[in-house]
Amino acid sequence: MSNMHGATTSDVERAEEIKASANAAFQAHKFNRAIELYSEAIELNSQNAVYWANRAFAHTKLEEYGSAIQDATKAVEIDPKYTKGYYRRGAAYLAMGKFKEALKDFQQVKRICPNDPDATKKLKECEKAVQKLRFIEAISVNDLENHSVVESIDFHLIEVEPQYDGARIEGENVTLEFIKKMMDDFKNQKNIHRRYAFQILLQVKDLLEAMPSLVDINIPNGKQFTVCGDIHGQYYDLLNIFEINGLPSEDNPYLFNGDFVDRGSFSVEVILVLFAFKCMCPTGLYLSRGNHESRSMNKIYGFEGEVKSKYNESMIELFAEVFCCLPLAHVLNDKIFVVHGGLFSVDGIKLDDIKAIDRFREPPEEGLMCEILWSDPQPRKGRGPSKRGVGLSFGEDVTKRFLQENNLELVVRSHEVKEEGYEIEHDGKLITVFSAPNYCDQMGNKGAFIRFKAPELKPEIISFSAVPHPDVRPMAYANNFMRLFS
Numbered sequence: 001m002s003n004m005h006g007a008t009t010s011d012v013e014r015a016e017e018i019k020a021s022a023n024a025a026f027q028a029h030k031f032n033r034a035i036e037l038y039s040e041a042i043e044l045n046s047q048n049a050v051y052w053a054n055r056a057f058a059h060t061k062l063e064e065y066g067s068a069i070q071d072a073t074k075a076v077e078i079d080p081k082y083t084k085g086y087y088r089r090g091a092a093y094l095a096m097g098k099f100k101e102a103l104k105d106f107q108q109v110k111r112i113c114p115n116d117p118d119a120t121k122k123l124k125e126c127e128k129a130v131q132k133l134r135f136i137e138a139i140s141v142n143d144l145e146n147h148s149v150v151e152s153i154d155f156h157l158i159e160v161e162p163q164y165d166g167a168r169i170e171g172e173n174v175t176l177e178f179i180k181k182m183m184d185d186f187k188n189q190k191n192i193h194r195r196y197a198f199q200i201l202l203q204v205k206d207l208l209e210a211m212p213s214l215v216d217i218n219i220p221n222g223k224q225f226t227v228c229g230d231i232h233g234q235y236y237d238l239l240n241i242f243e244i245n246g247l248p249s250e251d252n253p254y255l256f257n258g259d260f261v262d263r264g265s266f267s268v269e270v271i272l273v274l275f276a277f278k279c280m281c282p283t284g285l286y287l288s289r290g291n292h293e294s295r296s297m298n299k300i301y302g303f304e305g306e307v308k309s310k311y312n313e314s315m316i317e318l319f320a321e322v323f324c325c326l327p328l329a330h331v332l333n334d335k336i337f338v339v340h341g342g343l344f345s346v347d348g349i350k351l352d353d354i355k356a357i358d359r360f361r362e363p364p365e366e367g368l369m370c371e372i373l374w375s376d377p378q379p380r381k382g383r384g385p386s387k388r389g390v391g392l393s394f395g396e397d398v399t400k401r402f403l404q405e406n407n408l409e410l411v412v413r414s415h416e417v418k419e420e421g422y423e424i425e426h427d428g429k430l431i432t433v434f435s436a437p438n439y440c441d442q443m444g445n446k447g448a449f450i451r452f453k454a455p456e457l458k459p460e461i462i463s464f465s466a467v468p469h470p471d472v473r474p475m476a477y478a479n480n481f482m483r484l485f486s
Contacts, residue, residue, distance in 0.1 A: 007044060007045040007046075007047065011044040011045055012044070012045050014044055015040075015041040015042075015044040015045040015048065015051070016041075018037050018038075018040050018041040018044070019037070019038065019041045019050070019051060019054070021037050022034045022037030022038045022040075022041065022054065022058075023054070025037060026054070026057070026058055026061075029061075029442050029443060029444050031058045031061045031062050031443075032062070034054075034055075034058040035055055035058045035059065035062075038051050038052075038054050038055035038058065039055065042055070047078055048078070049074075049075040049076070049078040049079040049082045049085055050075075050082075050084075052071045052072070052074045052075035052078065052085070053071070053072060053075040053082065053084045053085045053087075053088050055071045056068040056069075056070075056071035056072040056075065056085075056088040056089070056092065057088055059071060059092075059387070060088065060091060060092055060095065062417070063095070063388065063417075064387040064388055065092040065093075065095050065096050065388055065389045066385065066386050066387050066388050066389030066390070067387040068088060068089070068091075068092035069089055069092045069093065069389060071088070072085050072086070072088040072089035072092065073085075073089060075088070076089070081112055083109045083112050083113055083116075083119070086105040086106070086108045086109045086112075087105070087106075087109060087122075089105050090102040090103075090104075090105030090106050090109070090122075090126070092389075093105065094126070094129075094300075095300070096389055096390070097296045097297075097299075097300055099126065099129045099130045100130055102126050103123075103126045103127065103130050106119065106122050106123040106126050107123065109122075109123070110123050129479065148321060149314055149317040149318050149321060150202065150205070150318070150321065152314070153198055153202065153314065153318065155195050155196075155198040155199040155202060158193075158194060158195035158198065159195075160193050160195055161193075164193050166181075166182075166185045166190055166191070166192050166193060167179075167181035167182040167184075167185050167192050167196065168181075168193075168196065169196050169199055169200075173280075174199075174200065174203065174276050174279040174280045175280065176247075176280060178196075178276070179273065179276045179277060179280060182196075182272070182273065182276065183239065183273055186235060186266070186269040186272075186273070187235075187236075187239065189470055191268075191310050191311075192272065194311050194312070194315070197272060197311060197315065198315070198318070200272055200275050200276050200279055201275065201315070201318050201319065201322055202318075203279045204275040204278050204279050204322060205318075205321065205322045205325055207278060207279065207282055208278075208287070208322065208325035208326055208327070209325045209360075211325075211327050212327065212355055213327055213328045213329070213354060213355055213356070213357045213358075213359045214327065214328065214329045214330070214331065214351055214354040214355045215286060215327045215329070215330045215331070216330075216331050216334070217253075217255070217286065217330055217331065217332050217333070218333060219253075219332060219333050219452065219454040219457070220454060221454050221455045222453075222454065223251070223453070223454055224252070224451050224452065224453045224454075225253050225254075225255070225332060225451070225452045225453075225454075226245055226252070226253070226254045226255070226449055226450065226451050226452075227254075227255045227257060227338060227412055227433060227449065227450045227452070228241060228254060228255070228256045228257060228433070228435040228449045229257050229259075229414030229415075229421075229422075229432070229433040229434040229435040229436075229447075229448070229449070230257075230258065230259035230260075230290065230414050230415065230434050230435060230436050231256065231259065231260050231264075231270050231435055231436055232259055232260075232261070232262060232263045232264045232267075232292070232436045232439065232440075233260075233261055233262060233263055233264025233265060233266050233267030233269075233270055233302070233303070233306075233474075234264040234266065234270070234436045234437075234439075234466075234469070235264070235266035235267075235269040235270050235273075235469070236266070236467050236468070236469040237435070237436060237437055237447060237466060237467060237469075238270055238273065239467075240464060240467045241435065241447075241449060241464070244462065244464060245449065245451075245462070247277075248277045248281060248284045248285040249281055249284045250281060250283060250284050252284070253283065253284050253285065253286070254284070254285050254286070255285075255286040255287070255288065255330055255338060256274055256285070256286070256287050256288070257288045257290070257338060257339075257340055257412070257413070257414045257433070258287075258288045258289055258290020258291070258292070258293065258326075258340030258373070258414060258415070259290035259291065259292045259293070259340065259414065259415070260274060260287075260290070260292075260293070261292055261293070261298065261303040262292040262297055262298060262301035262302055262303045263292075263301050263302060263439075263440055263474050263475060264302075264436070264440075264474055265302065265306060265472045265473065265474055265475070265476040265477060266469070266472070267302065267303045267306055268303075268306055268307060268310050268311070271319070274287060275322075286327075286330060287326055287327070288326065288327060288328065288329065288330060288338065288339065288340050289323065289326035289327065289328055289340065289359070289373065290340040290341075290373060290414070290415070291340065291341060291363065291373040291374050291390075291415070293323035293326055294323065294362055294363050295320050295362055296362070298316075298319075298320070299479065300478065300479060301475070301478055302474075302475050302476070302477040302478040303319075303477075304316055304477075305477030305478060305479065306476075306477035307319060308477075309477055324359070324360050324361060324362065325359075325360065326359075327359070328340075328354065328357060328359050328369065328372050328373075329354050329372060331351065331408070332452060332457065333454060333455075333457060334407070334408075335408060335409045335410065335457055336408065336409065336410045336411075336412055336452065336457060337351075337402075337403070337406070337408050337410070337411050337412070338411075338412045338413070339372050339411070339412075339413050340372065340373055340413065340414055340415055341371065341372055341373045341374045341375045341376070341391060341413060341414075341415045342371065342372070342374075342375030342376055342377060342391070342394060342411075342413050342415070343371070343375060343394045343398055343399060343402050343411070344368060344371050344372075344375070344394075344398075344402070345371060345383060345392050347398070347401055347402075347405070348405065349368065349402065349405075350405065350406060351406050353368065354368065354372070357369050357372075365390065370390065370391060371391050371392060373391070374386065374388060374390045374391030374415075375391040375392050375393070375394060376388070376391070376393050376394075376415065376416060377393070377394060377395070377396075377399070377413075377425050377426060377430055377432070378393035378394060378395050379395070379396075379425075380395050381395040381396060381397045381398075382395050382397065382398070383395065383398060395426075396425070396426040396427055396429070396430075399411055399426040399429050399430050400426070400427070400429055403429060409429075409457075410429060410430070410431065410457075410459070411426075411429060411430045411431070412430075412431050412433060412450065412459075413430065413431075413432055413433075414432065414433055414434055414435075415432070415434075416432050416434060417434055417436075417439050417443055417445050418432055418433075418434050418445060418448075419444075419445050419446070420445070420446050420448065420463050421433065421434055421435065421437065421445065421446040421447045421448025421449075421461075421463045421464070422434065422448040422450070422461050422463065431450065431459060431461075433448050433449060433450050433461070434447065434448065435447045435448060435449055437464060437465055437466035438465075438466035440474040440475070441473065441474050446463045446464060446465055447463070447464050447465075447466070448461055448462060448463045448464070449461075449462055450462075
């Protein structure tokens with residue numbers, strides 16, 4: 001016996017059993033497995049809104065907000081009074097910074113359940129966010145001249161109080177002695193004085209500003225070079241990387257491949273340490289921009305709130321300016337292309353096209369710069385829509401053509417959580433590396449980094465587990481509305 005949509009009674013019963021298994025996988029933070037199981041349930045009974053909404057929630061946990069919006073939309077098409085469908089879609093819109101779209105969904109929840117206190121609370125937070133956004137937009141329209149905050153900061157004039165006993169920069173140069181003392185202070189949850197934080201930021205801005213959008217790196221024969229993926233404010237895991245692999249130096253150079261900040265609640269510590277090493281030894285540490293080195297992400301995912309809590313508004317503005325100076329891509333020994341997100345929506349993109357990108361701006365919503373920061377590989381050939389809702393997904397054939405057209409051998413990118421901290425895809429031509437283990441204290445993944453030794457540059461991948469950190473939860477400094485959904 002089947003229902004009006006073709007699902008038999010046995011299909012419906014089997015789908016419910018699979019849903020229960022999917023729920024268990026979700027509770028165990030096995031979100032990819034949960035998505036697979038919810039998909040199986042949907043194949044058996046595609047007219048159950050709960051399956052679509054639950055799969056949307058799992059996509060949200062993996063930051064696949066475009067897919068979450070599609071699934072939640074299907075849920076409310078099946079059952080227009082199913083409030084969880086609107087919740088899930090609204091949460092995904094919020095995560096993408098699309099506050100106005102989110103507001104419509106939470107208003108719908110409130111209409112369906114006018115006496116639900118949770119719906120009322122989320123609606124109020126969303127309304128506040130939209131009002132703030134409109135205020136900011138009004139200011140930006142009126143503020144036709146964009147003055148650099150650099151013009152108003154002279155760190156030499158900032159007085160260091162006599163009782164300050166933290167790390168000090170003596171004179172103009174950042175030294176290893178200072179960095180080691182700063183790292184120790186940070187480990188003990190002590191901030192460095194704002195004078196020295198400003199000094200690091202101003203000096204690193206000058207260094208980064210002078211670099212091209214695509215940086216060529218030469219690794220001499222017999223020397224090694226380490227590439228790390230996302231750190232996301234997990235300072236104690238960054239210290240562990242240095243414990244395993246040594247501090248950055250001329251003889252032990254690193255490339256950190258974007259997303260240094262946000263989500264983790266020690267983002268200030270991470271970024272100041274990385275910037276300080278860049279100041280001390282410019283060829284001992286390289287930095288790529290990630291999609292989270294942007295104002296819009298920092299407002300939502302905690303970095304702006306953290307800087308405001310630990311320092312002040314001027315420093316938020318200075319960080320935003322410095323992030324706009326970060327290079328977008330690196331090439332190692334004319335062989336390995338390293339970028340945060342991925343490849344492009346059209347073929348024929350050459351390295352000179354990347355060098356020509358005007359990167360001194362907030363990331364746009366389309367075009368080469370957007371795709372560099374946001375795109376992801378896919379198992380299918382060709383190109384497809386992004387599961388994130390920004391950028392695109394690209395297949396093995398796209399990767400191989402890009403490498404062939406540019407006489408390269410390998411793409412290394414980050415941007416995605418991987419269970420072992422890395423994944424080799426596209427017939428060995430693409431490696432994802434992610435260096436934030438147990439991401440957000442809930443994913444249970446390992447972190448990884450890649451060592452390359454010249455001249456062969458064969459990737460040696462080292463995985464590592466998370467280490468303990470002080471009891472400050474991820475997203476502790478994020479906007480209220482994001483904490484409601486995290």
